[in-house]
Amino acid sequence: MRFAQRLNNVETSAIRELFKLLGKPGIISFAGGFPDGAMFDVDGIREASAHVLAHQSGPALQYGATEGYNPLREQLADFMTAKGVSGMTPESLIVTTGSQQALDLIAKTLLDEGDVALVEAPTFLATIQCFRLYGPQVLGVPIDADGVRVDLLEEMMVQHKPKLVYLIPTFGNPSGAMLSLERRLRVLELAVKYQTVVVEDDPYGDLYFGEAPPPSLLALSDRVPGSRDWLVHCGSLSKVLSPGLRVGWLIAPAALLQRATMCKQFSDAHTSTFAQATAAEYLRSGRMPATLDHVRSVYAQRAATMGAALQREFGDGLAFSQPKGGLFFWARLTGARGQLNDGATLAKKAIDQGVAFVPGAPFFSDHPDATTLRLSFATADVAKIEEGLQRLGRAFRGD
Amino acid sequence: MRFAQRLNNVETSAIRELFKLLGKPGIISFAGGFPDGAMFDVDGIREASAHVLAHQSGPALQYGATEGYNPLREQLADFMTAKGVSGMTPESLIVTTGSQQALDLIAKTLLDEGDVALVEAPTFLATIQCFRLYGPQVLGVPIDADGVRVDLLEEMMVQHKPKLVYLIPTFGNPSGAMLSLERRLRVLELAVKYQTVVVEDDPYGDLYFGEAPPPSLLALSDRVPGSRDWLVHCGSLSKVLSPGLRVGWLIAPAALLQRATMCKQFSDAHTSTFAQATAAEYLRSGRMPATLDHVRSVYAQRAATMGAALQREFGDGLAFSQPKGGLFFWARLTGARGQLNDGATLAKKAIDQGVAFVPGAPFFSDHPDATTLRLSFATADVAKIEEGLQRLGRAFRGD
Numbered sequence: 001m002r003f004a005q006r007l008n009n010v011e012t013s014a015i016r017e018l019f020k021l022l023g024k025p026g027i028i029s030f031a032g033g034f035p036d037g038a039m040f041d042v043d044g045i046r047e048a049s050a051h052v053l054a055h056q057s058g059p060a061l062q063y064g065a066t067e068g069y070n071p072l073r074e075q076l077a078d079f080m081t082a083k084g085v086s087g088m089t090p091e092s093l094i095v096t097t098g099s100q101q102a103l104d105l106i107a108k109t110l111l112d113e114g115d116v117a118l119v120e121a122p123t124f125l126a127t128i129q130c131f132r133l134y135g136p137q138v139l140g141v142p143i144d145a146d147g148v149r150v151d152l153l154e155e156m157m158v159q160h161k162p163k164l165v166y167l168i169p170t171f172g173n174p175s176g177a178m179l180s181l182e183r184r185l186r187v188l189e190l191a192v193k194y195q196t197v198v199v200e201d202d203p204y205g206d207l208y209f210g211e212a213p214p215p216s217l218l219a220l221s222d223r224v225p226g227s228r229d230w231l232v233h234c235g236s237l238s239k240v241l242s243p244g245l246r247v248g249w250l251i252a253p254a255a256l257l258q259r260a261t262m263c264k265q266f267s268d269a270h271t272s273t274f275a276q277a278t279a280a281e282y283l284r285s286g287r288m289p290a291t292l293d294h295v296r297s298v299y300a301q302r303a304a305t306m307g308a309a310l311q312r313e314f315g316d317g318l319a320f321s322q323p324k325g326g327l328f329f330w331a332r333l334t335g336a337r338g339q340l341n342d343g344a345t346l347a348k349k350a351i352d353q354g355v356a357f358v359p360g361a362p363f364f365s366d367h368p369d370a371t372t373l374r375l376s377f378a379t380a381d382v383a384k385i386e387e388g389l390q391r392l393g394r395a396f397r398g399d
Numbered sequence: 400m401r402f403a404q405r406l407n408n409v410e411t412s413a414i415r416e417l418f419k420l421l422g423k424p425g426i427i428s429f430a431g432g433f434p435d436g437a438m439f440d441v442d443g444i445r446e447a448s449a450h451v452l453a454h455q456s457g458p459a460l461q462y463g464a465t466e467g468y469n470p471l472r473e474q475l476a477d478f479m480t481a482k483g484v485s486g487m488t489p490e491s492l493i494v495t496t497g498s499q500q501a502l503d504l505i506a507k508t509l510l511d512e513g514d515v516a517l518v519e520a521p522t523f524l525a526t527i528q529c530f531r532l533y534g535p536q537v538l539g540v541p542i543d544a545d546g547v548r549v550d551l552l553e554e555m556m557v558q559h560k561p562k563l564v565y566l567i568p569t570f571g572n573p574s575g576a577m578l579s580l581e582r583r584l585r586v587l588e589l590a591v592k593y594q595t596v597v598v599e600d601d602p603y604g605d606l607y608f609g610e611a612p613p614p615s616l617l618a619l620s621d622r623v624p625g626s627r628d629w630l631v632h633c634g635s636l637s638k639v640l641s642p643g644l645r646v647g648w649l650i651a652p653a654a655l656l657q658r659a660t661m662c663k664q665f666s667d668a669h670t671s672t673f674a675q676a677t678a679a680e681y682l683r684s685g686r687m688p689a690t691l692d693h694v695r696s697v698y699a700q701r702a703a704t705m706g707a708a709l710q711r712e713f714g715d716g717l718a719f720s721q722p723k724g725g726l727f728f729w730a731r732l733t734g735a736r737g738q739l740n741d742g743a744t745l746a747k748k749a750i751d752q753g754v755a756f757v758p759g760a761p762f763f764s765d766h767p768d769a770t771t772l773r774l775s776f777a778t779a780d781v782a783k784i785e786e787g788l789q790r791l792g793r794a795f796r797g798d
Contacts, residue, residue: 001509001596001629001652001654001655002509002562003508003509003654003655003658004507004508004509004510004511004533005511006507006511007508007658007661007662010661010665034461034462037457037460037461040456040457040460040461042452042456042460045452045456045460046449046452046453046456049448049452049673050445050449053441053444053445053448054445057439057441057444057445058436058439059643060643061436061439061441061444061641061642061643061644062433062436062439062641062642062643063433063637063642063643064643096667097496097645097667097670097671098667098668100665100666100667100668101666101667103665104665104666104667108403108405108532109402109403109406110400110401110402110403111403112403112404112405126664126665126668129664129665130665130666133507133662133665134403163401197400230400238462242460242461242673243460243461243462243668243672244458244459244460244461244462244463244671244672244673244676245460245671245673246496246667246668246669246670246671246672253400255400255402256400256402259402259406262406262409263406263532265525265528266409266499266502266503266525266528266529266532267499267500267503267529267666268495268496268497268499268500268503268645268667269497269499269525269642269645270645271496271645271671272496272643272644272645272670272671272673272674273642273643273645274448274641274643274644274671274673274674274677275671275673275674277643278673
């Protein structure tokens with residue numbers, strides 16, 4: 001069988017291979033990118049879906065508009081308005097099958113063979129692969145603890161004339177970094193200056209610990225005239241409510257939204273109306289604020305525990321910033337005093353000790369940094385995090 | 400904003416424009432391709448989803464495997480085995496977000512710019528558009544009441560060396576035609592002879608009236624050695640249970656299935672696990688056979704009513720075959736005795752009379768036949784079908 005050329009642009013992920021090892025009994029995993037299922041508001045979702053089947057079974061089980069189920073579009077518009085975005089109406093967004101589909105539709109709508117897409121280095125692996133299936137070159141822009149380096153971003157925009165710039169400005173995967181307010185405004189200015197689409201992927205922005213992060217690029221766009229015309233925003237209920245519903249959304253200028261809708265029509269016709277109606281009813285029920293409070297406080301505690309334990313176990317062997325939200329620690333093995341500094345090697349030793357994480361190299365579209373690691377604190381409780389880090393410390397030291 | 404070149408390959412569908420007119424109050428519509436929501440087994444789906452949230456809320460609300468939720472893959476493997484397909488295991492299929500996504504994954508996995516895909520003339524509009532977004536030429540092979548003309552199919556396979564042949568062999572949309580057993584076997588022989596992928600899209604095969612249709616190409620593949628290696632089969636619960644769940648499936652040779660899974664990972668990560676678990680529990684509950692019996696008998700009666708009324712209203716002005724299953728009448732205005740013979744003109748006059756259907760021309764990838772019509776008998780009850788056909792008769796005659 002002869003397959004399409006585009007498949008040559010992607011490879012099976014090294015992380016996927018690692019995940020096959022996670023079945024080992026008793027392993028403590030910091031490898032996933034999942035939220036903790038124990039925090040899902042099952043009662044709330046049960047009530048919402050029962051309400052839907054009692055009162056809206058017709059539309060909830062029938063074909064629906066490609067753009068999304070209208071009661072959900074209304075709820076999501078309100079949700080975004082509450083987060084400081086101006087001018088939101090149900091027509092400002094389309095519902096997608098998770099935000100992964102939003103990424104696919106953006107790529108399908110915008111990217112040709114030979115185009116350049118700029119992403120953060122490191123960034124979400126499934127974005128790199130998703131984009132590459134449409135043929136562009138994907139290039140990484142360096143980041144630091146305050147997010148993407150806007151000086152280098154501008155240099156690369158000038159040099160490569162990208163079709164789009166993709167960022168996860170708030171608690172990014174894998175970096176955990178939070179783009180500063182100053183840099184956010186600069187990104188918006190660059191979008192206007194170079195007439196370039198900026199994609200803001202924001203699945204983690206609601207998962208902050210303590211103080212709220214700066215507003216999203218979308219919410220800030222009123223401060224930079226013209227920037228809204230270049231802004232694309234992807235949202236998701238996966239990290240805050242349930243990934244199993246596969247409910248995400250895409251906000252974009254009308255011309256792009258219309259074309260993304262056409263592409264979606266031929267991708268999956270529409271997102272499950274049953275899942276959409278359930279999500280809409282959940283949001284309408286008013287339970288989301290309490291759910292968010294709960295999730296934030298649990299993750300905050302786990303992040304604090306993991307940070308202290310990493311410090312204790314690795315000392316100067318590891319450099320990292322304490323995340324202010326999200327699900328991830330991003331760290332770099334320093335190699336100080338001749339210690340182990342290869343992420344993949346440590347990952348293998350860690351599995352032998354009964355603990356898992358993912359090496360950071362695969363998260364780079366180019367120029368991978370082999371000294372990096374990603375650890376998720378989301379799914380292990382505080383005791384498991386302590387135990388897991390002790391094991392990781394033994395793997396690191398070779399005890 | 401500069402969009403991707405591939406968008407130039409598709410246009411907004413004429414049918415979509417027509418659908419905007421359907422909001423007119425009191426209109427009787429034969430235009431849709433929807434099943435009748437009044438026949439959805441809401442009680443069964445309610446019980447299934449409640450069971451899922453009571454007993455499997457963890458996996459049903461969490462991220463899941465791209466290949467699909469295992470209990471659903473097991474149920475679907477059994478469902479296909481019961482329909483005469485040999486060798487089915489859960490690993491033989493992946494779950495897709497409706498069968499529309501299966502079409503998208505097939506195209507993404509197989510079709511390059513410059514390739515040729517052969518389809519029936521007429522065929523499912525969203526297949527033509529879905530394929531075109533990946534750059535191939537889509538060419539139509541003529542059909543008759545027994546489905547695709549296999550003699551012409553072979554000629555076109557020789558001439559165009561297609562990358563794939565796409566068929567809806569059983570009660571196709573829009574043709575309603577049923578590919579004969581003899582032709583099914585010939586299609587399988589041609590797949591082997593020309594080493595060409597044949598895609599069997601089968602959303603309607605279970606909706607037969609009276610006698611069951613011949614087995615699917617997939618079920619027949621054992622009779623033609625080597626043919627299974629070229630066969631791709633798309634199934635769906637949309638027409639028999641509920642489109643709102645967006646549960647379809649793709650059965651294909653392992654090399655293709657593996658690549659389609661990779662593409663799906665970057666398209667939507669996985670299909671809603673909540674919807675998948677609900678569908679799995681529904682199938683496990685054993686209610687499907689009774690649901691199918693009910694749906695078949697209601698549609699059979701509606702099809703009989705519509706056939707008699709078309710005959711009565713149009714006489715020799717319309718040529719059609721009585722469908723043996725599915726949702727559609729496909730008909731051709733003969734122009735006998737100088738009568739109206741343009742489908743689009745009749746569609747406009749029909750709207751004025753308070754009845755809607757879709758002209759057939761858009762269902763052709765090339766060489767559209769402007770005299771054709773598609774009428775669905777699925778969503779109007781017998782009385783509405785009688786009334787709607789009287790209106791259509793008036794539109795036709797210009798009363």
